[in-house]
Amino acid sequence: MALKKLNPKIKFAELNLKVVTQAQPLKATGRLVIGVNSFGFGGANAHVILESAPQHAASASAAPAQALPIILSARSAAALPAAASNLNDYLAKTPDFNVYDLAYQLALRREQHPHQVMAFCQTPSEVSAFLSQVIAQSEPLLGGKTIAKAQGPVFVFSGNGSQWASMGRSLLASNAVFQQAIAEVDAHFMPLSGYGLQDEIAGRNGQDSDHRYAQTEIAQPALFAIQVALVQMLRSQGITPSAVTGHSVGEVAAAWTAGALTLKDATAVIYHRSRMQGKTKGSGQMTAVAMGESEMNALLAECGLNIAIAGVNSARGITLAGEVNALSQIEAQLAARNIRFKRLDLDYAFHSAKMDPIENDLIAALSDIKPQLNSIAFYSTVTGELLSGEQLNAQYWWHNIRQPVLFENAINAINQSGANVFLEVGPHSVLRSYILETLKNNACEGLVLGTLSKTEHCENKVFSAMASIIASGCEIDWATQFPTPGQFMQLPNYPWQRERLWVNSSTESLGQLSRDMLHPLLGYALKQHASSWENQLDTIKKHRTGRSCRRRCGSFPRHWLC
Incomplete structure (x- = not known):
């Protein structure tokens, strides 16, 4: 930087060194390796070696196999419409853009800011419609805010009380992943029961759903199948749980999700559990x-x-x-x-002595299941603690029926592990208030979401939960949506929200930042003192002879009174 003449004692040519004293052109082709030095004034030294990126043959753009998240994020809510407008203008110039490439760039090649909105799109027209909604701010959008130190999501599976007439029917008619999951459960359930859960959820098994779901031997398997299908929908978008727990019958779907039970064994548990409990109807x-x-x-x-x-x-x-x-x-x-x-609208006294008559038959019916080591943390509501999947044998499922549900203990244990983002998986949220109360008692900022409700039970409700989880900052398995890298797109830069920051004067201000010099000798008028001036004079600068200085008089005063 300040080099003018090289040291003649250093043999630069022999050392194969060249001191750069001006900008050098880089070669247009071939591999580049560049070293960058930084010697800090405070003594910190760093050296970074930069190398050309490896060359890869361009591959064809992938076609989206399903709706993918189109994510817009900003540091403030006000910047989101501007970001949408810039992106909309850019895409208008390339109307045949690839949705897969766009979703990949927005999700994995851009910094994610605290404020996010998103939509799950599969076609360019859906992307354009979403961007128009963000620009117009005309209706509620999917998304949310980042949670401090977000960990999760924890899947919490609802128990009895979450079922309702027509639950799951809308998703069964509209979502292919949901349909396929129900069919997979049916493949194991129909040989045991003689009827299909697809028909049950679709309302094709006769009588009204309210009457049939009042029978626990019908309600529990339908609830289980819906929970399995919801998990598969979430997995298809890369949303997998960091831990699972379930309330009473919800533990069956939780055990399958954790990998402790195969789908066949979990279906056997739900069938025999509900069948046996059905025999206790009217006891309490x-x-x-x-x-x-x-x-x-x-x-x-x-x-x-x-x-x-x-x-x-x-x-x-x-x-x-x-x-x-x-x-x-x-x-x-x-x-x-x-x-x-x-x-409660139940004709059963679950988790009490009224269950004792079915103990032996239940254990015998489940003697063939083979629990295995789980891949996802399973928090038991029988023990209220973290439990190995290998312990979920027939005896455990008897305790699941007979012992009290220690839901608070399980949520406390999960929260103490660091998790603070929870998703209730079921047809209607009945546990959210309990989880929120526990988080509040633990002085923990968290997020508690639901997959479906009686009033919102379509596909968009599940997407809303997905969007909130993505926005919260939880780890997402992006490889599920993006198995191959998307092609690069030169997307618009961040839309800076410019503000005018100016220090306004007050009556108490001395005006030191805004005053003007009124006289070369007197300097600045002092606002707080009438007929007073302030200046700083150099008493040496004007009295130089060669390299020496001579003073003719003492220093001038800093303040002048006139």
Whole structure:
């Protein structure tokens, strides 16, 4: 930089060195290797070697096999319409652009900022429609915000209470991945049951769905099949769980997702579990109560009632199971104490002594299943802890029916492992409030989503959950959507949102940043003092003789009074 003359004692030619004193042209072809030195003023030294990128033969652009996420991200919500406008203008010049290449560039070759919107598109016209929506800000869009230290997602599988008439019917009619997954479950279920779950979900098995789903031997297998199909939809977009847990019957789908049970064995568990529990119909009912476990134990002891705590869902949420008369008595006590409760629409007393008559038959029916080591962490709601898949034998599934559901313990254990993004997998979210309560008690910022609901049960609802997970910052298996690299596209740069930053004066300001010199000798007028001036004078500069300086008088004063 400041070199003017080379040291004659250094033999640069013999050392094969050339000191660069001006810009040098790089060769147009061939391999380049360049070293870049940086010697910091504070003593930090660095040397980086740069090499030409390897040459690859250009491959044909891949065609999208399914709808892919088109992601727009920005550092502020205000920048998103600008980003969409720039991209829309760019794509308008190449209307035959490849959606696969565009999705690949936006997902994997661009920095992801905190604010994101996206749509799942398969054709250029769908991309254009999405960008127009972002520009117009005319309707709600898929997406979300980044979560600090996002870990997950954790798949939480709903239990009884999430089923409803027509659940899964819309997806069965519209989504090929969902259809295929239900068919795969049916291949194992029909030989056991004699009827198909595709027909059940489609409403082709006679009677109305509400009446049939009141029978647990029908509702549980349908719930399981829908959960398996939802997992396959999520997997098809590269969204896989970091851990799984399930509430009661939800543990069966959780065990399959974790890899602890094959689909055949999981289907056998759901069939025999529901069939056996169906025999206990009419033996009791269940009530959900907004109360803590210890408080409820004290109240039950005080009242002397034979009621089981069937589930501990959160610090202020438990489920009771017992005979109808006993539940009515405890509900009267709760009402007198102004404590919220709700009798569940079930004609069964799950997770209580009313299940004891089916113990031996259930264990015998499941004696042939072969649990295996899981590939995804499985948190048991029987033990409330992390559990190896090899332990999910017939005896475990009996405990899954008989023992209380320790849902709060399982969520606590998952949260303490660092996970803070949860997705409830099922036809309707019934566990979200419990998870949020546990996160709040742990002072943890998190995200709790659902796949479907009674009011939103189409494909777009599942895509919405996917978009929120992607935006949250969770790790995504992008190789599922993009098995081969997309072709490079020179997309528009980031749309900077320019702001005018100017220091405004106040009545207290001395005006030091905005004042003007009014006189070469007097300098600046002092705003706070009338007839006062300020200047800085060089007393030496004007009195030089050769290389020496002579003073003719003392220094000038800095302030002048006139």
